[in-house]
Amino acid sequence: MLEGLSALYMREIKRIYRSIYMWIMLVSQPVMWIIFFGSSFSHVPSEFLQEFFHTNNYIAFILPGELSVSMLFVGMFSSMSIIQDKRFGYMKRIFITPVPKYYVFLSKVLGGVTRGLIQVPIMLAVAIALGVSLNLNLVSIVVLVLALAFLGIGFSSLYSVFTLWTSDWQAPGVIANLINLPLMFSSTALFPKAFFPEWLQDISNVNPITYSAELGREVLLSTDPNWSYLGILALFALIMVIIGALLSRKYMTAE
Amino acid sequence: MSVVIAKNLTKKYNDFVAVDHINFQIEKGEIFGLLGPNGAGKTTTIKMLTGLTSITEGDALIGGISIKERPNEVKKRIGWISSEVIVDDDLTAWENIEIQAKLLKVKDWKERADAILEYFGIKEFKNRKAGKFSTGMRKKLEITMALLNSPEIVFMDEPTIGLDVNTRASLWNLIRQINKDYSATILLTTHYMEEADMLCKKIGIINKGKIVALGSPEELKEKYGGDVIEIELKDGLNVELNKFGQVIRKDGKISVKTGNAEEVLLGVINTIGSNNIKSLRIKKSSLDTVFLNLTGGSLEEEGEFDLRKFNMMMRRARR
Ligand SMILES: Nc1ncnc2c1ncn2[C@@H]1O[C@H](COP(=O)(O)OP(=O)(O)O)[C@@H](O)[C@H]1O
Ligand SMILES: [Mg+2]
Numbered sequence: 001m002l003e004g005l006s007a008l009y010m011r012e013i014k015r016i017y018r019s020i021y022m023w024i025m026l027v028s029q030p031v032m033w034i035i036f037f038g039s040s041f042s043h044v045p046s047e048f049l050q051e052f053f054h055t056n057n058y059i060a061f062i063l064p065g066e067l068s069v070s071m072l073f074v075g076m077f078s079s080m081s082i083i084q085d086k087r088f089g090y091m092k093r094i095f096i097t098p099v100p101k102y103y104v105f106l107s108k109v110l111g112g113v114t115r116g117l118i119q120v121p122i123m124l125a126v127a128i129a130l131g132v133s134l135n136l137n138l139v140s141i142v143v144l145v146l147a148l149a150f151l152g153i154g155f156s157s158l159y160s161v162f163t164l165w166t167s168d169w170q171a172p173g174v175i176a177n178l179i180n181l182p183l184m185f186s187s188t189a190l191f192p193k194a195f196f197p198e199w200l201q202d203i204s205n206v207n208p209i210t211y212s213a214e215l216g217r218e219v220l221l222s223t224d225p226n227w228s229y230l231g232i233l234a235l236f237a238l239i240m241v242i243i244g245a246l247l248s249r250k251y252m253t254a255e
Numbered sequence: 256m257s258v259v260i261a262k263n264l265t266k267k268y269n270d271f272v273a274v275d276h277i278n279f280q281i282e283k284g285e286i287f288g289l290l291g292p293n294g295a296g297k298t299t300t301i302k303m304l305t306g307l308t309s310i311t312e313g314d315a316l317i318g319g320i321s322i323k324e325r326p327n328e329v330k331k332r333i334g335w336i337s338s339e340v341i342v343d344d345d346l347t348a349w350e351n352i353e354i355q356a357k358l359l360k361v362k363d364w365k366e367r368a369d370a371i372l373e374y375f376g377i378k379e380f381k382n383r384k385a386g387k388f389s390t391g392m393r394k395k396l397e398i399t400m401a402l403l404n405s406p407e408i409v410f411m412d413e414p415t416i417g418l419d420v421n422t423r424a425s426l427w428n429l430i431r432q433i434n435k436d437y438s439a440t441i442l443l444t445t446h447y448m449e450e451a452d453m454l455c456k457k458i459g460i461i462n463k464g465k466i467v468a469l470g471s472p473e474e475l476k477e478k479y480g481g482d483v484i485e486i487e488l489k490d491g492l493n494v495e496l497n498k499f500g501q502v503i504r505k506d507g508k509i510s511v512k513t514g515n516a517e518e519v520l521l522g523v524i525n526t527i528g529s530n531n532i533k534s535l536r537i538k539k540s541s542l543d544t545v546f547l548n549l550t551g552g553s554l555e556e557e558g559e560f561d562l563r564k565f566n567m568m569m570r571r572a573r574r
Binding site for chain 1: 304305306307326327328330331333337339341343345346350353354358359360522535
């Protein structure tokens, strides 16, 4: 029964790993973040870093944050992939078969998430190469990947929902503009909560990126992880994917 | 039993009626043609029959199954070939076929796919990316995909649009061959009357969403045919020609519909006066004159193919 879904998912994956440009993007984007943004606090006194960031290396702080933020960006690729299939007519080819529409939705979401997760080993390797000491073991890696996968499923679903009924190339960019920056800066991905005014702290408390970034820090920098964060992220993923699947059954268009 | 029975099939886009209560039947093994100019409602009809768009009114039975009530059952039993050739250029031919087979839940698709590719002479290229295929090969790949599930009917929307003369001729052969060798029942749409004339056993002429005539090419010519004399007069002249046949005036041209043009030609020229004629053309009875007689319009003119638009579409589709 899942044959149709796996066929569509494999198509997404093949299109990702066969494109050299996709690889350039996958590798360069997180590396640039870590190297350039991560180095911007190099001359900050280490007492300051310890007090506010609970680490003496800003790169260690930003690593889980940037991994979380990149799961926000993969949502954009899910929705772009939907638009592309509509534009090139491929969606009609799919819709002419008995495969349920929510399979198409799920394949786009899972394709986007997979794409985001490919960045995890790349980022960890870069961080280690830059001298960050990470607490890597089976548990920490599984928890990190799960947290990011949940976050990615949630955001990819959100993005995809907005492109169910349109074939406008501009749509993903507009959505990105509306949600990426606010979500990124209202989370604790880049800066600690202590920096924020109260209203921003309130937003950050309901921002899923915060939970993924914090949990990532806890497992990678070996403080005690707050397991409930994983539950919150799973709930976020579940709710978004159910909403998306239901809407796609009714509203997804072929062109 | 009829493979397709369309009953009052109707599609409205808001208030605009794109397909207007059409009725037709397609018998097993037949090539049925929907012939009509651009915007007549051909694509919309196929979209309704394949479940790509909702049906406003009426219904269609495909292999006895209602597309309205059980679309997924119908979708398993049909094949579809788009006018713009839709395959995934980033995947190999074989991968394209594999996805199609899995979405259609076809068992033993590998053997069948190999056999069809062999039949088309493109089996050796099956592991090549579809984006590297020529237009003809892409068409063959698309037809392979459409035949995978041994469909009860194959829908082909303007299969030869935008093809050069040679490719078009070979595609005609291909369509005839699969009709015979794979006993494929085919519904094709076209605005080329010679295509409908040559390929189709039965034709529905569609204009402005309505089927205006239905029958074999011979029946249609017999019933609605007749020759047409098309005359362009020198500026400012007007001549009464009603005694030679029905007269239609359009875009500065006079069309005289008549049974046999040769019989009245001399009379027409004498009536006008030969030095008052700018141009004169005889159109022998054909589906084009059938269309003219039925609608007062011309397939050629109204169906004017916008090459620039089509090329843009192809470029978009192929990146
Ligand atoms: N999605 C749509 N919304 C509104 N009008 C449409 C839509 N699709 C087609 N039409 C209109 O319906 C008519 C029939 O279109 P179509 O079936 O594509 O014609 P054909 O395939 O015979 O050229 C045209 O006038 C077209 O503009
Ligand atoms: Mg059309």
